Amino acid sequence: MMKQETTQKPMAEQDFSLNLEDLRPRPKEKKHLSEYFMPRRHSFIIFHPDRCTGCGACEMICSTRNVEKVAPVSASVKVVRDQKEGKNFSILCQHCRKPLCLPACPTRAIEKGDDGIVRIDKLFCTECGLCTMACPAAAPIKDPGSQEIHKCDLCEGDPLCVKHCPENALTFTRGKAVRWIKGLRWTSQLISFLLLVMVFVGTFCYFRTGSVSFACPTGTLQNIASSGTIVLVGVSSALALLILTVLAGRLFCGWVCPFGFVLDVVDKITPRKIGWPSFLKSRMTKYGVLAGAVGGSYALGFQVFCTVCPIGTLCRSYGVQSFFRSAELAIVPVLASLEIAQRRSWCRYFCPVGAVLGLTALLRMIKIVIGAKKCKKFSCIQCAEVCPVGIIDADKLREGLSPKIPMTECIMCMRCVDRCPYSAAKIRFRWQRATPGEGRI
Amino acid sequence: MKNTKDKIDEAKRASGADSCVECGRCVAVCPMAEMYANFSIEMSPRGIIKKTLMGDPVVEDKNIWYCTECNAGTDTCPQGVSCRDLIRKLREAAVDENLLENAKTCKCCGRAFVAIPVEDFVFARLKDEPANVFGVLDICPPCRREIYLLRNA
Numbered sequence: 072m073m074k075q076e077t078t079q080k081p082m083a084e085q086d087f088s089l090n091l092e093d094l095r096p097r098p099k100e101k102k103h104l105s106e107y108f109m110p111r112r113h114s115f116i117i118f119h120p121d122r123c124t125g126c127g128a129c130e131m132i133c134s135t136r137n138v139e140k141v142a143p144v145s146a147s148v149k150v151v152r153d154q155k156e157g158k159n160f161s162i163l164c165q166h167c168r169k170p171l172c173l174p175a176c177p178t179r180a181i182e183k184g185d186d187g188i189v190r191i192d193k194l195f196c197t198e199c200g201l202c203t204m205a206c207p208a209a210a211p212i213k214d215p216g217s218q219e220i221h222k223c224d225l226c227e228g229d230p231l232c233v234k235h236c237p238e239n240a241l242t243f244t245r246g247k248a249v250r251w252i253k254g255l256r257w258t259s260q261l262i263s264f265l266l267l268v269m270v271f272v273g274t275f276c277y278f279r280t281g282s283v284s285f286a287c288p289t290g291t292l293q294n295i296a297s298s299g300t301i302v303l304v305g306v307s308s309a310l311a312l313l314i315l316t317v318l319a320g321r322l323f324c325g326w327v328c329p330f331g332f333v334l335d336v337v338d339k340i341t342p343r344k345i346g347w348p349s350f351l352k353s354r355m356t357k358y359g360v361l362a363g364a365v366g367g368s369y370a371l372g373f374q375v376f377c378t379v380c381p382i383g384t385l386c387r388s389y390g391v392q393s394f395f396r397s398a399e400l401a402i403v404p405v406l407a408s409l410e411i412a413q414r415r416s417w418c419r420y421f422c423p424v425g426a427v428l429g430l431t432a433l434l435r436m437i438k439i440v441i442g443a444k445k446c447k448k449f450s451c452i453q454c455a456e457v458c459p460v461g462i463i464d465a466d467k468l469r470e471g472l473s474p475k476i477p478m479t480e481c482i483m484c485m486r487c488v489d490r491c492p493y494s495a496a497k498i499r500f501r502w503q504r505a506t507p508g509e510g511r512i
Numbered sequence: 513m514k515n516t517k518d519k520i521d522e523a524k525r526a527s528g529a530d531s532c533v534e535c536g537r538c539v540a541v542c543p544m545a546e547m548y549a550n551f552s553i554e555m556s557p558r559g560i561i562k563k564t565l566m567g568d569p570v571v572e573d574k575n576i577w578y579c580t581e582c583n584a585g586t587d588t589c590p591q592g593v594s595c596r597d598l599i600r601k602l603r604e605a606a607v608d609e610n611l612l613e614n615a616k617t618c619k620c621c622g623r624a625f626v627a628i629p630v631e632d633f634v635f636a637r638l639k640d641e642p643a644n645v646f647g648v649l650d651i652c653p654p655c656r657r658e659i660y661l662l663r664n665a
Contacts, residue, residue, distance in 0.1 A: 120664060149657060151657045153661055158662075160660070169641075171641060174638060175638060177543040198582055199581060200580070200581065201634055204630075204649065205649075207660075208660045443664070
């Protein structure tokens with residue numbers, strides 16, 4: 072095939088250039104079927120700065136593996152000492168999920184194996200040092216003597232530095248085993264969906280058994296605005312959800328809301344997002360929708376938003392209903408289709424129920440913290456990826472700082488807490504510090 | 513104070529460039545062919561060695577700044593010419609002559625640690641990564657480790 076083409080072209084137009092892609096094509100990423108259900112847990116070394124004394128035993132033992140003599144300069148772990156404050160830190164390869172050294176290597180000597188270990192192939196390595204340039208922590212270390220690049224390969228699963236650290240400042244783990252919050256949340260969402268939508272028809276908006284009554288807070292606000300009278304029973308029943316929000320944040324949105332469950336299911340079906348135009352990306356829109364709903368109710372004399380509310384529509388419309396009731400249900404697929412643009416885009420930008428809960432969450436008692444000390448920063452950033460409302464600042468994490476999580480926007484789905492392999496994302500009381508010795512976030 | 517000619521002579525002596533036989537093996541293994549689209553004989557180690565031996569003005573040449581100072585050419589040379597050492601010495605001579613427009617200096621310590629064309633290559637390769645990563649490329653690796661320590665410990 073190639074021969075025919077070259078014979079047809081004149082000599083000057085022939086393209087003889089062969090690049091690295093032709094000689095050594097990069098292996099395609101394969102995802103095993105089981106990884107969709109349970110992501111692989113790659114092993115890694117955790118460093119505890121509070122335990123490190125800076126003795127340099129890790130450097131010495133590492134160099135015996137690299138150059139077969141004790142020479143700390145040629146180790147692939149580097150202990151950096153801050154003389155002013157007396158702090159020690161050992162820099163070692165974090166085996167990033169998306170390594171930056173990998174695209175920077177001009178000879179493609181660096182590869183990430185199926186076991187998650189990023190290795191340098193000594194055969195192809197030309198010791199140019201561009202991986203050190205690209206790494207945010209400068210973890211691949213150039214040996215000043217032999218000019219070779221040394222990078223941690225976890226000693227192929229049995230790290231020497233971990234064994235020889237006298238203070239156990241380095242630990243070798245595989246991360247959390249069970250992600251039990253995930254199952255709990257899906258179960259809670261499914262049960263509340265079945266209960267609210269199919270068993271108790273119309274329950275979310277208002278229901279009453281005996282002396283116990285419950286009402287939607289947004290509906291109550293519109294009711295007050297439209298009728299001009301305050302019914303104490305209605306207000307007190309609306310308080311139930313607000314008290315839950317004060318105690319546990321917007322737990323309703325992530326764990327109970329039936330429309331949120333629909334959105335999560337639609338999100339599973341459409342994993343690829345097309346993005347949202349930036350002029351609509353304002354989280355304040357939902358407060359505007361809330362103000363519009365209350366003002367409209369006052370002007371028109373009936374509860375305006377409740378006629379199109381996706382949560383209420385879902386709750387009211389199950390079973391054999393009148394034609395109008397069933398036609399109401401059309402709002403649900405329309406709003407659920409917003410999920411193609413961004414995850415939970417309705418909850419992020421428009422939902423007035425979430426707006427009321429968000430305002431209540433200003434009085435919250437708990438918060439979610441991502442402690443930068445335990446966090447592995449640029450090498451992981453899974454929390455920002457799994458966050459359905461996108462409030463975790465990935466750039467802050469890449470810089471190595473703790474991101475501030477706005478609890479008015481957080482829907483308390485606890486995906487970040489569940490996913491974090493280093494248990495850096497945690498639930499804390501509002502007045503607590505994240506970890507001992509760490510500043511208030 | 514040595515003048516530039518003496519420095520070039522010293523570079524020739526230290527790297528053994530005099531014994532170059534122009535076999536072109538260093539050009540065959542040079543990773544710059546993969547890195548730069550405009551890779552040419554002037555840019556290749558063979559071209560630079562030839563220019564140095566012929567006594568052409570090599571210190572002012574931009575081509576000495578494309579090298580990543582890798583060890584591939586030195587490893588493969590049958591005559592033991594270290595083109596890395598040659599280019600390092602030439603760059604030192606260029607820095608002494610204040611030809612600094614192609615050398616990137618560290619934001620923290622002010623040391624010249626990477627050449628601008630090499631940095632441009634890394635920039636181009638990390639183009640798809642989030643823009644925040646580019647902040648670390650202004651800092652030399654030892655300073656970067658110090659900053660990483662201060663942030664994390």
